[in-house]
Every structure is written in structure tokens, then in C-alpha cells.
Amino acid sequence: MTPERYTDFVRAGNFTKDDRDSKFLAGLGLAGEAGEVADIIKKHLLHGAHLDRDALCKELGDVMWYLQHAIEVFGFTDAEVKETNVRKLCDRYPEGYGSPSKWLEPPKPQAPAADPYYHPDPEIHKARIEDALNRNI
Ligand SMILES: [Mg+2]
Numbered sequence: 143m144t145p146e147r148y149t150d151f152v153r154a155g156n157f158t159k160d161d162r163d164s165k166f167l168a169g170l171g172l173a174g175e176a177g178e179v180a181d182i183i184k185k186h187l188l189h190g191a192h193l194d195r196d197a198l199c200k201e202l203g204d205v206m207w208y209l210q211h212a213i214e215v216f217g218f219t220d221a222e223v224k225e226t227n228v229r230k231l232c233d234r235y236p237e238g239y240g241s242p243s244k245w246l247e248p249p250k251p252q253a254p255a256a257d258p259y260y261h262p263d264p265e266i267h268k269a270r271i272e273d274a275l276n277r278n279i
Pocket residue numbers: 175178200201204
């Protein structure tokens with residue numbers, strides 16, 4: 143499932159037509175579902191209950207639904223929220239994360255050291271491998 147398709151799925155399930163109610167639904171729903179996640183973890187770690195992974199997965203999905211709904215109704219994009227989070231945490235924990243650009247810029251392609259046929263052009267790389275295979279190297 144693509145992120146875009148999941149966004150469509152969440153939009154289809156938002157039955158509140160009033161903007162204020164949609165925002166209530168986002169905030170209260172997110173808090174409620176996060177509480178359900180916390181309860182499963184609490185019962186497992188503090189009460190020795192078996193970790194019910196199926197239930198945890200379902201509740202994490204509920205959190206995800208309300209999070210996506212909150213992003214939508216408050217007018218953000220997924221990328222905006224993610225990038226803001228990266229910048230915030232890099233500012234707070236620079237010793238752990240380093241610079242935000244480390245995470246926000248696409249990684250530079252690196253030649254694999256163990257690949258003697260490597261070439262940055264994928265077509266040439268593929269041709270080199272095929273040539274080696276044909277020569278039975
Ligand atoms: Mg739930």
C-alpha cells in the first residue's frame with residue numbers, strides 16, 4: 143500500500159462533515175488510540191501478560207489512522223510533518239542525529255567496494271556484468 147493510497151483510505155473513513163468535529167475526532171481519537179497502545183505495553187511489561195502482537199498491530203494502525211487524519215484536517219502534508227520532526231530532533235539531539243541535512247537530503251550513491259563491475263550508469267554496470275558472465279569470469 144502506498145502512502146497516497148492510505149491517505150485516500152483515511153479520507154474515505156472520515157464521516158464527520160463539520161471541520162470542528164473533524165479536528166475533535168483527530169485529537170481525541172489519537173489520544174484514545176495511543177492510550178490503547180500504552181495499555182497493551184503496560185500489561186505486557188508490568189503485569190507479565192503475553193504480548194498480544196496482533197492487538198498491538200491493530201492499535202498501532204488505529205494510531206496511524208488518527209495521525210493521518212490529524213495531518214489532513216490541520217492542513218499539513220506527510221512530508222511537512224516528517225521534515226519538521228527531523229529538524230526538531232536534530233536540533234535537540236545533535237550528538238545523536240547530526241545535521242538535519244544528513245536525513246533530509248537523498249543519500250549520495252556510493253560504489254560498492256566489492257563489486258568489480260560497478261559503474262554509476264546502471265546500463266553500463268549491467269553490461270559489464272553481462273560481459274563477465276558471457277566470458278565466464
Ligand atoms: Mg483501537
